[in-house]
Each structure stands twice: as C-alpha cells, then as structure tokens.
Amino acid sequence: MMNKKLVALTFDDGPDIDITPKVLDLLEKYHVVASFFLIGERITESTKPLIQRQISLGCDIQNHSWTHPFMDKMPKEAIIKEIQDTSDLIYNIVGVAPTFFRPPFIAVSDEMYECIDLPFINGINCLDWDPTVSAEDRADMILSNVKDGDIILLHDLVGNVNTVKALETIIPGMLERDFEFVNIGKLFELKGINPNVKNKIWTNVLE
Numbered sequence: 001m002m003n004k005k006l007v008a009l010t011f012d013d014g015p016d017i018d019i020t021p022k023v024l025d026l027l028e029k030y031h032v033v034a035s036f037f038l039i040g041e042r043i044t045e046s047t048k049p050l051i052q053r054q055i056s057l058g059c060d061i062q063n064h065s066w067t068h069p070f071m072d073k074m075p076k077e078a079i080i081k082e083i084q085d086t087s088d089l090i091y092n093i094v095g096v097a098p099t100f101f102r103p104p105f106i107a108v109s110d111e112m113y114e115c116i117d118l119p120f121i122n123g124i125n126c127l128d129w130d131p132t133v134s135a136e137d138r139a140d141m142i143l144s145n146v147k148d149g150d151i152i153l154l155h156d157l158v159g160n161v162n163t164v165k166a167l168e169t170i171i172p173g174m175l176e177r178d179f180e181f182v183n184i185g186k187l188f189e190l191k192g193i194n195p196n197v198k199n200k201i202w203t204n205v206l207e
C-alpha cells in the first residue's frame with residue numbers, strides 16, 4: 001500500500017484529430033501520463049497516429065465501446081460485439097488489449113456486468129461534456145474535489161476546448177499539491193487493490 005497521493009487522469013470519447021493532440025501537448029509539457037478510453041469507430045487512418053503518440057508518451061488505451069450506445073438497453077450479443085470489436089482493433093494497433101472498460105453515459109445493466117469481462121470505471125467529473133460549463137468552473141470542480149485514489153473523468157471530445165484550457169490549471173494545480181498521475185492499471189496496483197470486483201463500477205480505488 002502506497003501512501004503517496006495518486007490519481008489516474010482519464011479521457012473518454014477520442015481520439016479526436018483536433019482536441020487529442022492539444023491534450024497530449026499538455027501531458028508532454030508537464031511530464032504526466034493519462035489513460036484514454038477510446039470509441040472504436042473513431043479509430044481511423046487519420047486518428048491512428050494519435051494513438052501511437054499516446055503510447056509513446058506512456059499513456060495506455062482502454063475500451064469505451066464501438067459506437068457509444070446506451071448499452072444498458074442492449075442484448076448480450078450486441079454488448080459483446082461492442083466490446084470485442086473495440087478491443088480487437090486496439091490490440092491490432094498497439095499490441096496490447098484494453099484491461100478496463102468505461103460504459104458510455106455510465107449506463108450499466110446486469111447483462112453488461114455478466115458479459116463484459118473487464119473492470120468497470122467511472123470517475124469524478126466536472127460536467128465537461130456540457131459546452132456551457134466554463135474552463136474555470138471545470139478546473140475548480142476537479143481541484144476542489146480530488147483526493148487520493150481518485151479516477152478523474154474528462155473528455156478529449158470533438159470541440160472540447162474548455163477541457164484543454166481547464167487542464168492548464170488542473171495539472172499544475174495538482175502537481176503543486178503533490179498528487180502523482182499514474183495509468184489506471186498502475187493506480188490499482190500501487191494501492192494494492194484488485195480491480196476485478198463483480199458488479200462494481202469504480203470512481204476511487206480506495207472506496
């Protein structure tokens with residue numbers, strides 16, 4: 001069990017040709033890593049180089065479904081296909097299969113828990129899918145709530161410039177307060193927590 005304050009910074013809904021590079025520039029500037037939960041159908045010839053850059057910066061690639069549907073309304077076969085197609089494509093590109101899953105809209109069902117064999121991940125958020133929430137409010141929400149063991153859920157979503165701007169405050173603000181950013185898998189490992197708990201979705205690895 002590590003006593004250092006650790007968090008995992010995570011991004012959903014990419015890769016995006018405009019926003020993802022701006023996020024990666026900031027990770028590189030501050031020498032921090034993040035975990036990216038990708039939508040399978042957003043992986044194209046033009047976004048593949050972004051995934052390669054994520055890997056080269058020490059980030060890891062996780063599963064956020066193929067088409068971003070409400071999976072809690074789907075039958076098992078369709079759920080399995082959403083996950084498998086995405087994991088297969090990611091494996092083909094980076095040589096490692098995703099080890100965590102974030103449900104689109106954080107919508108879950110018994111069927112999903114039964115047929116998705118990956119730990120489910122939520123996180124603390126700052127409503128950053130809502131374009132009316134300012135960069136300042138996003139940064140304030142994260143900085144005033146974040147604690148040891150948290151997973152931080154943000155979006156490198158198309159057009160999401162306010163989150164890029166918020167990161168300019170969030171990352172240095174947390175580094176000043178002695179938080180260390182680690183990959184999602186590393187967060188569980190360093191805290192000595194097994195993520196494979198049935199019917200659970202994680203926001204903080206210590207809870």
Ligand SMILES: [Zn+2]
Pocket residue numbers: 012013064068104105
């Ligand atoms: Zn999403």
